[in-house]
Amino acid sequence: MKKVKVAWFSTGIVALLGIFTIGTGQPPKVLPGERYPTGEAKANGYHVINRGTLRTLGLTIEEMDSLIYEVDELPGFEVLPNKHTGNHTCIWVDLGGNTFNFPLVSYITRDWYRQQLNPNFLDFLTIDLEVRESKGEALRVLRARTKGEYARDPWSEGSFSGVAIGDECYRYPDEEHIRVNRLSLDNLYSIHLNFVIGRVKVRVWLSVGMTGEESRRREKEVLQGLRKDYVEVGECEPADIYLLEALALGLEYRIRAHPKRLVSGQEPITVLVNNQPVAQGRTVSLAGVTVAPLSTLEPAQVALETKRTKMEWMVTARRNGQWVKVKAFSWEMETDKGKVKLERPVFPYKGELVVPLRQVAEALGISVQQKGQTIALLPK
Amino acid sequence: MKRKVACEKEGFKTFESKRPRQAGRCLPIAMLFLLLVTPSFLFPQPLYDYVNYVRLLGPSSYPLRWGEKEPVTDDMVPLPPGYEDGSPRVYPGCYKIGTSGFSVAYSFKANFDAFVTVTVLDSENKVLYQKVTPFPTPPTGVVTLYSFSLPGYIEELRVIVQWAQWQPAVVIPVFVVLDDPKPPMDPDWVSVLRISCQWARGESTVEGAARKLTEMTHQNTTYDTEALLFCYPPLPDQGEYFYLKLFLNRGMRGQCNEIADFLCCLMTSVGIRASVQRTNRRPFPKEAAFWTNKLLIRELREGELLTYRHHRWHYHQYVLFNCSPQSVYDGTVRFHPTVVHPYYPHQAPDYGYVVGWVRGGVPSDGDWARAETTYRRFLVSPYIPLSDPPQTYTILWEPTPEPSGFIPAVYASDQVTCQR
Numbered sequence: 001m002k003k004v005k006v007a008w009f010s011t012g013i014v015a016l017l018g019i020f021t022i023g024t025g026q027p028p029k030v031l032p033g034e035r036y037p038t039g040e041a042k043a044n045g046y047h048v049i050n051r052g053t054l055r056t057l058g059l060t061i062e063e064m065d066s067l068i069y070e071v072d073e074l075p076g077f078e079v080l081p082n083k084h085t086g087n088h089t090c091i092w093v094d095l096g097g098n099t100f101n102f103p104l105v106s107y108i109t110r111d112w113y114r115q116q117l118n119p120n121f122l123d124f125l126t127i128d129l130e131v132r133e134s135k136g137e138a139l140r141v142l143r144a145r146t147k148g149e150y151a152r153d154p155w156s157e158g159s160f161s162g163v164a165i166g167d168e169c170y171r172y173p174d175e176e177h178i179r180v181n182r183l184s185l186d187n188l189y190s191i192h193l194n195f196v197i198g199r200v201k202v203r204v205w206l207s208v209g210m211t212g213e214e215s216r217r218r219e220k221e222v223l224q225g226l227r228k229d230y231v232e233v234g235e236c237e238p239a240d241i242y243l244l245e246a247l248a249l250g251l252e253y254r255i256r257a258h259p260k261r262l263v264s265g266q267e268p269i270t271v272l273v274n275n276q277p278v279a280q281g282r283t284v285s286l287a288g289v290t291v292a293p294l295s296t297l298e299p300a301q302v303a304l305e306t307k308r309t310k311m312e313w314m315v316t317a318r319r320n321g322q323w324v325k326v327k328a329f330s331w332e333m334e335t336d337k338g339k340v341k342l343e344r345p346v347f348p349y350k351g352e353l354v355v356p357l358r359q360v361a362e363a364l365g366i367s368v369q370q371k372g373q374t375i376a377l378l379p380k
Numbered sequence: 381m382k383r384k385v386a387c388e389k390e391g392f393k394t395f396e397s398k399r400p401r402q403a404g405r406c407l408p409i410a411m412l413f414l415l416l417v418t419p420s421f422l423f424p425q426p427l428y429d430y431v432n433y434v435r436l437l438g439p440s441s442y443p444l445r446w447g448e449k450e451p452v453t454d455d456m457v458p459l460p461p462g463y464e465d466g467s468p469r470v471y472p473g474c475y476k477i478g479t480s481g482f483s484v485a486y487s488f489k490a491n492f493d494a495f496v497t498v499t500v501l502d503s504e505n506k507v508l509y510q511k512v513t514p515f516p517t518p519p520t521g522v523v524t525l526y527s528f529s530l531p532g533y534i535e536e537l538r539v540i541v542q543w544a545q546w547q548p549a550v551v552i553p554v555f556v557v558l559d560d561p562k563p564p565m566d567p568d569w570v571s572v573l574r575i576s577c578q579w580a581r582g583e584s585t586v587e588g589a590a591r592k593l594t595e596m597t598h599q600n601t602t603y604d605t606e607a608l609l610f611c612y613p614p615l616p617d618q619g620e621y622f623y624l625k626l627f628l629n630r631g632m633r634g635q636c637n638e639i640a641d642f643l644c645c646l647m648t649s650v651g652i653r654a655s656v657q658r659t660n661r662r663p664f665p666k667e668a669a670f671w672t673n674k675l676l677i678r679e680l681r682e683g684e685l686l687t688y689r690h691h692r693w694h695y696h697q698y699v700l701f702n703c704s705p706q707s708v709y710d711g712t713v714r715f716h717p718t719v720v721h722p723y724y725p726h727q728a729p730d731y732g733y734v735v736g737w738v739r740g741g742v743p744s745d746g747d748w749a750r751a752e753t754t755y756r757r758f759l760v761s762p763y764i765p766l767s768d769p770p771q772t773y774t775i776l777w778e779p780t781p782e783p784s785g786f787i788p789a790v791y792a793s794d795q796v797t798c799q800r
Binding site: 095 | 607626628631632662664692
């Protein structure tokens with residue numbers, strides 16, 4: 001009798017686990033031209049289309065998904081399902097691939113949000129990425145949306161801080177518009193970067209908004225004359241331009257490291273430790289600065305200790321009494337000798353943090369020698 | 381009185397006048413409890429195991445399409461509304477407000493007599509009508525919904541037909557609209573009706589519905605100029621293609637083109653005549669056509685970023701109610717409700733929503749200069765914002781196409797999206 005009860009109990013637990021595991025995780029698999037609904041599916045917050053029946057750009061749904069940050073990869077951020085569709089991610093592969101008449105594009109977009117310290121304010125993050133047939137086509141689209149007739153107010157060339165991002169990059173708004181917004185007591189936290197790397201066009205958009213409840217409260221106060229405007233200068237934190245640019249550089253890394261060679265004319269970099277190649281295909285040059293996952297240093301007697309929570313992702317690397325502490329999306333590292341500004345930010349990729357190789361290696365007492373596309377790490 | 385007796389003989393019940401018997405009340409609660417605690421995927425109950433057909437008969441529904449694929453002939457919702465054995469889903473219906481004379485034809489896969497319950501719920505789960513046939517009722521037959529008529533306002537109803545109370549119910553969505561759907565929503569899209577009937581719920585006039593739809597469009601769409609766009613305006617400048625299915629799946633994001641086209645679709649889906657117009661002729665000037673006064677465009681996904689500021693636009697796109705420049709509706713912008721216009725001594729009415737304003741700006745609009753809610757006056761700034769001293773510039777304002785705008789060509793396909 002007891003055994004029967006236990007069996008029922010365990011069946012119940014398994015059933016409950018089944019309920020809770022359904023609805024999380026991965027995009028649904030859709031083959032091109034599936035009968036109903038045609039090459040299309042919705043599940044787990046994903047909306048997926050695959051139209052590559054006649055032509056294809058050669059990227060699968062999973063490969064498109066790997067081009068941007070994973071659902072839980074941004075500390076502090078959570079994915080934001082659309083209130084109408086329930087989707088936080090759209091992956092549309094080979095749009096135009098069921099005809100010969102139109103350009104081909106594969107597209108992925110995902111929305112996140114982050115609660116600010118002030119509970120009435122939220123950060124919103126959107127990343128859109130389009131893979132086109134050629135670099136020329138990607139540049140045409142980028143220029144049309146930043147300079148063409150459909151563009152919003154003027155976009156400026158380059159990134160906010162001057163760091164090189166992609167082959168061609170535009171930012172919005174420029175300093176002039178930030179100043180104008182300040183004068184008119186508006187909220188200025190809607191910042192964009194729009195850039196092209198190879199045949200991929202990327203847009204990263206970070207903005208700060210109020211909760212609907214708070215904005216309605218403020219509107220009421222404005223109407224009653226108790227408040228001059230909805231948002232006053234100094235009420236919000238400054239827009240996190242560094243975060244935006246770190247996100248953009250992390251995306252550039254993913255695109256350059258992608259096995260399907262989305263960027264042409266890029267020579268692979270070889271890293272040698274004790275004359276053995278390591279981190280093959282995962283070492284990339286971002287405008288002259290080589291970045292690689294921290295695990296690249298492990299063969300050089302570096303011990304890694306990861307602390308990953310919902311709000312923070314930090315890794316401490318130790319070697320012979322020297323240590324380095326890096327955080328995801330930070331532009332500096334802590335070392336046993338103090339804080340050091342990094343040439344490129346730290347960002348996550350496939351469960352690891354990617355760092356500027358030379359700066360981190362040297363802080364751990366590893367000498368770095370580079371000859372052409374080969375980098376040798378020489379533990380002292 | 382005779383009619384009432386006749387109705388009662390046939391088992392007619394309204395929810396207010398007669399309550400179901402005690403057992404009839406407890407059983408659904410018990411069933412609901414069982415359904416809640418039992419994961420449905422463990423015990424699936426497909427309709428085709430129980431139902432041959434359930435059809436909503438009487439007045440014919442407006443033709444509907446799902447809004448999922450092209451060509452339209454492959455996308456049509458079969459008539460009559462209801463469920464047929466083997467169909468992948470239940471077919472909805474769409475009717476004019478106040479329509480009456482409905483009946484339900486049913487055939488259930490059962491070899492016993494029981495009873496049929498027909499219940500009509502509104503979108504807030506309020507019971508508008510209920511009829512339970514007397515026991516025993518054979519599993520095939522027709523139930524006439526005596527004295528039932530659709531409400532006199534926009535609504536999405538559910539007609540629930542159930543054979544015995546432990547069997548799965550067929551739930552037929554019924555959209556109630558003001559009039560025949562107009563182009564481009566002719567045939568009407570189910571995916572659009574689900575939104576328009578929810579947003580304009582309770583409205584019984586075309587003006588009220590247009591106002592509500594405009595406000596809700598502004599509150600629920602996102603102004604986004606850099607994402608993949610869902611409109612393609614070919615030259616000559618007489619219209620544009622609108623890829624509505626992708627626009628909805630992406631979460632209603634786009635420029636003024638997409639938002640105006642979408643508002644036009646919402647309005648026409650509930651029977652309002654509407655068209656779309658641009659402030660300027662293509663190709664648009666290289667330099668901006670005008671600076672705007674301070675206005676709010678909704679640039680965020682969920683929370684609300686209230687950013688009233690000036691914009692520099694090459695053009696803007698809006699909706700003409702009844703295809704008339706005397707009545708502009710704009711779901712993209714909203715004017716500050718308290719900031720008095722710098723050059724005219726009045727405030728933006730309607731909390732700054734552009735609902736039924738006179739377009740203005742061309743002589744054919746008559747006495748537009750005197751109208752308080754002239755759209756152009758609020759939209760366009762005569763000076764370059766924040767210039768000190770005030771600096772004028774050449775405003776370009778050529779509403780196109782004149783006089784009544786264009787009807788966008790709306791598609792459920794996605795090829796041309798890649799072009800812009």
